[in-house]
Amino acid sequence: MLIEIENLSKQYQKVISARLFHKQYQEFDAVKGVSLNINPGERVGLVGLNGSGKSTLIKLILGILQPSQGQVKTFGSDPIANRQKNARKIGVVFGQRSQLRWDLPAMDTFKLNRELYQVSEKDFTQRVAQLSRLLDAGDFLLQPVRNLSLGQRMKAEFIAALIHDPELIILDEPTIGLDVLSKNSIVNFLQTLTDKTILFTSHDLDEVEKVCSRIVILNQGRLVLNKDSQELADLAVPATITFASKTSSYDDLTARWPLERLDNGDYQLANVSQKDIKRILSELTAAIPIDHIEVKSGKLEYLLAHTATAGVNQ
Numbered sequence: 001m002l003i004e005i006e007n008l009s010k011q012y013q014k015v016i017s018a019r020l021f022h023k024q025y026q027e028f029d030a031v032k033g034v035s036l037n038i039n040p041g042e043r044v045g046l047v048g049l050n051g052s053g054k055s056t057l058i059k060l061i062l063g064i065l066q067p068s069q070g071q072v073k074t075f076g077s078d079p080i081a082n083r084q085k086n087a088r089k090i091g092v093v094f095g096q097r098s099q100l101r102w103d104l105p106a107m108d109t110f111k112l113n114r115e116l117y118q119v120s121e122k123d124f125t126q127r128v129a130q131l132s133r134l135l136d137a138g139d140f141l142l143q144p145v146r147n148l149s150l151g152q153r154m155k156a157e158f159i160a161a162l163i164h165d166p167e168l169i170i171l172d173e174p175t176i177g178l179d180v181l182s183k184n185s186i187v188n189f190l191q192t193l194t195d196k197t198i199l200f201t202s203h204d205l206d207e208v209e210k211v212c213s214r215i216v217i218l219n220q221g222r223l224v225l226n227k228d229s230q231e232l233a234d235l236a237v238p239a240t241i242t243f244a245s246k247t248s249s250y251d252d253l254t255a256r257w258p259l260e261r262l263d264n265g266d267y268q269l270a271n272v273s274q275k276d277i278k279r280i281l282s283e284l285t286a287a288i289p290i291d292h293i294e295v296k297s298g299k300l301e302y303l304l305a306h307t308a309t310a311g312v313n314q
């Protein structure tokens with residue numbers, strides 16, 4: 001077993017009232033009674049809404065946080081006592097935090113990591129070349145990181161995290177804020193890492209389903225679902241189609257489809273049944289010029305509302 005988690009809880013304190021010199025705190029469970037095992041080579045998606053406890057669980061696995069109750073073992077041992085040793089076998093990408101030096105080219109961070117993890121010159125050169133090719137990242141690695149787009153920066157984050165060829169890859173919302181094309185290119189890249197154990201955290205179930213063979217859902221700190229992703233893929237839940245079409249007018253479009261206009265100018269068609277998706281996509285693409293289009297299943301919301309019937313399979 002590569003990760004063993006048994007009845008794990010983590011409590012934090014939150015401020016419930018604040019006066020000038022006096023604050024009142026209350027404890028709450030960010031992670032509550034979670035049990036989960038991950039085998040070598042498994043690709044597990046850890047999914048949940050904002051604040052459901054995903055990052056806290058990851059920090060417990062990495063040994064950054066001490067559990068309040070229960071036990072976690074990473075590579076068979078206590079992750080806090082073995083944090084340095086485990087770091088050689090783990091690659092981590094945080095969507096909200098960068099490990100790249102802001103004023104330097106990403107290549108300089110790769111070189112720093114080469115020293116840190118004692119990667120040979122030959123392996124380093126080979127891995128940078130291979131990862132750059134898979135991520136289509138060759139042309140911007142010598143630019144200062146501050147000049148990169150978010151999509152380019154995230155690709156560089158992946159190379160920095162994988163330069164020591166880790167066995168376990170932990171991804172905490174690595175696609176947050178990315179556009180559809182950049183997200184797809186990260187998902188395609190992750191699909192090529194077939195010999196790695198992956199723990200992929202996201203609030204986007206559709207994206208995680210494309211990479212992972214098992215899906216774990218957290219809700220308010222509790223593990224509410226643990227299922228094979230094929231079982232979830234077969235679940236027919238109404239979808240939402242979102243697209244951008246700068247050259248079409250809202251009035252023309254709403255005359256044909258019950259669309260909503262989003263704050264960012266995109267159009268959204270909600271509650272599309274699975275059997276109608278193909279037809280509506282071909283109608284839309286044939287009728288109007290589309291800049292980008294995305295189909296989302298709405299499955300996470302459905303599962304969260306139906307976890308009693310979906311069942312917990314730990």
Ligand SMILES: Nc1ncnc2c1ncn2[C@@H]1O[C@H](COP(=O)(O)OP(=O)(O)OP(=O)(O)O)[C@@H](O)[C@H]1O
Binds near residue numbers: 013
């Ligand atoms: N250091 C902390 N002190 C107190 N509360 C915290 C701390 N870190 C996280 N929390 C709270 O714990 C809960 C779980 O947070 P966590 O970041 O683990 O969730 P998450 O699922 O990763 O959320 P997101 O998707 O928004 O990143 C939230 O209510 C958050 O406000």
